[in-house]
Amino acid sequence: MLDCIIVGSGLAGISAALTLQANGKTFELFGSSELSSKIYRAEKIHNYPGLSDISGEAFCNALKAQLAEAKISINTQKVAGVYALKDKFTVMTQEGNTFEGKTVILALGVETIKPIQGETEFLGRGVSYCATCDGFLYKGKTIAVVCTSKALEHEIAHLAGFAEKVYLIPMYKGESFQAPNVEKIMKMPVKIDGERKANKLVFAAPPSENIPQELPVDGVFMLKESISPAALVAGLETKDGHVVVDRGMNTNLKGCFAAGDCTGRPYQYTKAAGEGNVAAYSVTAYCAANKE
Amino acid sequence: MLDCIIVGSGLAGISAALTLQANGKTFELFGSSELSSKIYRAEKIHNYPGLSDISGEAFCNALKAQLAEAKISINTQKVAGVYALKDKFTVMTQEGNTFEGKTVILALGVETIKPIQGETEFLGRGVSYCATCDGFLYKGKTIAVVCTSKALEHEIAHLAGFAEKVYLIPMYKGESFQAPNVEKIMKMPVKIDGERKANKLVFAAPPSENIPQELPVDGVFMLKESISPAALVAGLETKDGHVVVDRGMNTNLKGCFAAGDCTGRPYQYTKAAGEGNVAAYSVTAYCAANKE
Numbered sequence: 001m002l003d004c005i006i007v008g009s010g011l012a013g014i015s016a017a018l019t020l021q022a023n024g025k026t027f028e029l030f031g032s033s034e035l036s037s038k039i040y041r042a043e044k045i046h047n048y049p050g051l052s053d054i055s056g057e058a059f060c061n062a063l064k065a066q067l068a069e070a071k072i073s074i075n076t077q078k079v080a081g082v083y084a085l086k087d088k089f090t091v092m093t094q095e096g097n098t099f100e101g102k103t104v105i106l107a108l109g110v111e112t113i114k115p116i117q118g119e120t121e122f123l124g125r126g127v128s129y130c131a132t133c134d135g136f137l138y139k140g141k142t143i144a145v146v147c148t149s150k151a152l153e154h155e156i157a158h159l160a161g162f163a164e165k166v167y168l169i170p171m172y173k174g175e176s177f178q179a180p181n182v183e184k185i186m187k188m189p190v191k192i193d194g195e196r197k198a199n200k201l202v203f204a205a206p207p208s209e210n211i212p213q214e215l216p217v218d219g220v221f222m223l224k225e226s227i228s229p230a231a232l233v234a235g236l237e238t239k240d241g242h243v244v245v246d247r248g249m250n251t252n253l254k255g256c257f258a259a260g261d262c263t264g265r266p267y268q269y270t271k272a273a274g275e276g277n278v279a280a281y282s283v284t285a286y287c288a289a290n291k292e
Numbered sequence: 293m294l295d296c297i298i299v300g301s302g303l304a305g306i307s308a309a310l311t312l313q314a315n316g317k318t319f320e321l322f323g324s325s326e327l328s329s330k331i332y333r334a335e336k337i338h339n340y341p342g343l344s345d346i347s348g349e350a351f352c353n354a355l356k357a358q359l360a361e362a363k364i365s366i367n368t369q370k371v372a373g374v375y376a377l378k379d380k381f382t383v384m385t386q387e388g389n390t391f392e393g394k395t396v397i398l399a400l401g402v403e404t405i406k407p408i409q410g411e412t413e414f415l416g417r418g419v420s421y422c423a424t425c426d427g428f429l430y431k432g433k434t435i436a437v438v439c440t441s442k443a444l445e446h447e448i449a450h451l452a453g454f455a456e457k458v459y460l461i462p463m464y465k466g467e468s469f470q471a472p473n474v475e476k477i478m479k480m481p482v483k484i485d486g487e488r489k490a491n492k493l494v495f496a497a498p499p500s501e502n503i504p505q506e507l508p509v510d511g512v513f514m515l516k517e518s519i520s521p522a523a524l525v526a527g528l529e530t531k532d533g534h535v536v537v538d539r540g541m542n543t544n545l546k547g548c549f550a551a552g553d554c555t556g557r558p559y560q561y562t563k564a565a566g567e568g569n570v571a572a573y574s575v576t577a578y579c580a581a582n583k584e
Contacts, residue, residue: 011341015562018339047310049303049565050343050351052358059342066344247539247556264539266573270307273341274566281558 001100002026004283005091007079007232008107010036011269012260014063015276016105016283021070023284028099030091031074035060037149037225038109039269048269059269080133082106082233084253087290094132102290103255103283106233106243107276110261111226118192119222126198126219129231131155134221135162141218144201146171146189152223153177159221167201167215187213192220229262240264249279255290257282293392294318296575297383299371299524300399302328303561304552306355307568308397308575309364315576320391322383323366327352329441329517330401331561340561351561372425374398374525376545379582386424394582395547395575398525398535399568402553403518410484411514418490418511421523423447426513427454433510436493438463438481444515445469451513459493459507479505484512521554532556541571547582549574 004020006013009031017029034040042056051059067074077093082104091099119127128134135158142165145156149172156177160166166182168175169189190212191202201220203213230238237244237252242264249257257279260272296312298305301323309321326332334348343351359366369385374396383391411419420426427450434457437448441464448469452458458474460467461481482504483494493512495505522530529536529544534556541549551567553559 015339015341018341019560019562022339046362047307047314047569048342049307049310049568050340050346050354050358052354052361054342062342062344066342069344070338245539247537266570268311268569268573270311270569271566271573274563274569276341277339277560277562277566278558281560281563 001088001102002028003101003287004103004105004280005082005089005099005101006030006105006107007082007091008109008260008262009074010038010107010109010260010272011063012262012272012276012279013105013107014067015273016107016259016280017072017276018066018070019277019280020283021072023280025280025284025287028091028101029072029074030077030079030093032151032225033074033076034151035063035074036109037151039063045269078130078132079232080130082256084233084235084256087255089255094130103257103286104233105249105276105279105283106229106236106251106256106258106262107260107272107279108229108232108243108258108262109226110241110267111224111228115222116189116191118194118198122192122194122198122220125196126194127192128219128221129224131158131221131223134219135159138163138219140164142216143167143219143221144169144189144215144217145221145223146201147175147223148172149223149225150174150176151225155221155223156182167217169201185215226262229258247278248282249275250282255286293380293394294320295393295579296395296397296572297374297381297391297393298322298397298399299374299383300401300552300554301366302330302399302401302552302564303355304401304554304564304568304571305397305399306359307565308399308551308572309568310358310362311569311572312575313362313364315572317572317576317579320383320393321364321366322369322371322385324443324517325366325368326443327355327366328401329443331355337561370422370424371524372422374548376525376527376548379547381547386422395549395578396525397541397568397571397575398521398528398543398548398550398554399552399564399571400521400524400535400550400554401518402533402559403516403520407514408481408483410486410490414484414486414490414512417488418486419484420511420513421516423450423513423515426511427451430455430511432456434508435459435511435513436461436481436507436509437513437515438493439467439515440464441515441517442466442468443517447513447515448474459509461493477507518554521550539570540574541567542574547578 243258259275535550552564
């Protein structure tokens with residue numbers, strides 16, 4: 001069994017991994033091969049001690065090189081759920097694999113795009129966050145896919161392999177995905193509506209008219225980079241969408257720690273790195289105190 | 293009046309200064325021109341995200357360059373006391389100057405050398421931490437000076453200007469201070485003794501004998517780089533020598549924040565940088581909420 005499973009490869013997750021490695025702990029680091037699109041897209045970072053006015057891209061490259069030097073690799077499977085058992089945690093991925101750890105560090109980041117109206121209400125009833133989990137349910141159907149990041153375009157491909165027709169609503173710049181059964185819609189989605197199940201996506205009306213524009217669909221996929229902590233870990237205490245932690249980065253679940261933006265403001269790289277460091281030390285102390 | 297006074301130029305203080313500067317706040321940063329002898333002396337730092345296996349010296353140089361680029365200078369006067377008034381703080385330096393700030397960030401580091409027996413007991417009665425404050429009291433007298441850092445050698449010079457005879461006990465490598473009335477003693481001090489006032493410094497006995505060796509003196513100066521938070525700020529809540537803070541780096545004194553090693557373990561650069569960042573955001577919010 002691993003000492004720790006880290007979920008997230010932003011600065012909090014990377015900082016935790018570097019410190020766990022230095023402390024001789026075993027772990028799996030789940031995240032993206034580009035680490036963090038938030039860092040990558042940052043134009044200039046002005047207040048990270050030690051790196052003067054660095055671009056996000058250069059910072060990402062420095063972090064990738066540092067992980068490679070420390071022989072830390074990133075598992076790019078997407079974490080679908082974290083389950084707290086008696087004295088361990090089981091992490092399941094969307095790819096269907098399971099991993100076991102004595103502890104977990106949640107470094108999930110924060111979703112800057114708020115849920116649209118109806119999104120939470122119809123979740124599991126025509127609304128899904130997970131292409132690989134639920135894609136097959138829409139074989140031969142018509143779906144809308146709201147995608148928030150270029151890094152998630154492979155999930156659109158997965159969905160286009162099942163659905164008859166995909167309406168793609170890209171919420172990022174530089175989208176380049178193309179497939180015969182995928183039609184792009186460059187409008188702002190504001191609401192998911194339906195009766196027992198979601199059956200339409202509603203767009204904001206242009207300023208000149210007052211009639212919202214509706215798109216009839218069999219289902220809506222919301223592809224996001226960050227995962228809501230409460231949706232990922234059953235029983236986790238959150239407040240205003242943030243994981244509640246103490247000064248040692250302990251959550252309400254014994255052995256489950258959290259760090260970075262998911263624990264609350266300020267949403268800052270330096271703060272996230274510091275919290276990842278503290279969480280790694282708490283994991284180290286936890287493992288020492290809970291030896292078999 | 294300044295928005296903030298930062299006491300300490302280790303990673304917590306530097307991080308706070310960079311963020312306050314980015315946030316457009318006014319502040320004075322008190323510290324050492326070499327920033328932090330702890331960082332400077334570090335052989336290699338393995339787990340600071342973004343800087344792979346950097347030496348302490350290279351890290352210090354990068355931080356100095358970053359401060360210069362951000363047009364942040366360090367005030368090298370030594371802070372002698374921080375006084376919480378109704379809605380502001382007054383900071384006094386050993387040089388006799390005063391500074392006023394709406395808020396204070398304590399980034400004091402931690403004294404890794406524990407007090408020796410009798411040190412706290414005789415403080416103010418023959419034991420002093422402050423050469424410039426108390427040196428004149430020992431004009432023509434015999435004193436012992438226990439010095440913990442090369443950066444403090446100028447204080448020995450100050451004392452040697454008053455005292456008739458100085459016994460110097462250097463607790464660091466590479467000491468090079470010389471003066472006609474200064475005699476070096478390369479022994480380990482273990483106790484300060486006396487009656488109403490301290491009048492002798494006791495050294496550890498060599499393994500071959502059991503008799504401690506005593507040095508009769510009129511006073512003992514303990515020159516240390518870090519200052520005990522409770523000794524510096526009256527009314528500050530501490531626990532086991534650490535400043536008690538919440539997740540926003542608030543101390544028990546309104547408008548007084550703390551960050552870095554002085555708030556407790558782990559004593560880590562990344563953690564200190566993160567806490568300095570959070571403290572700076574708390575100061576920014578505090579100033580916005582307490583506008584005149």
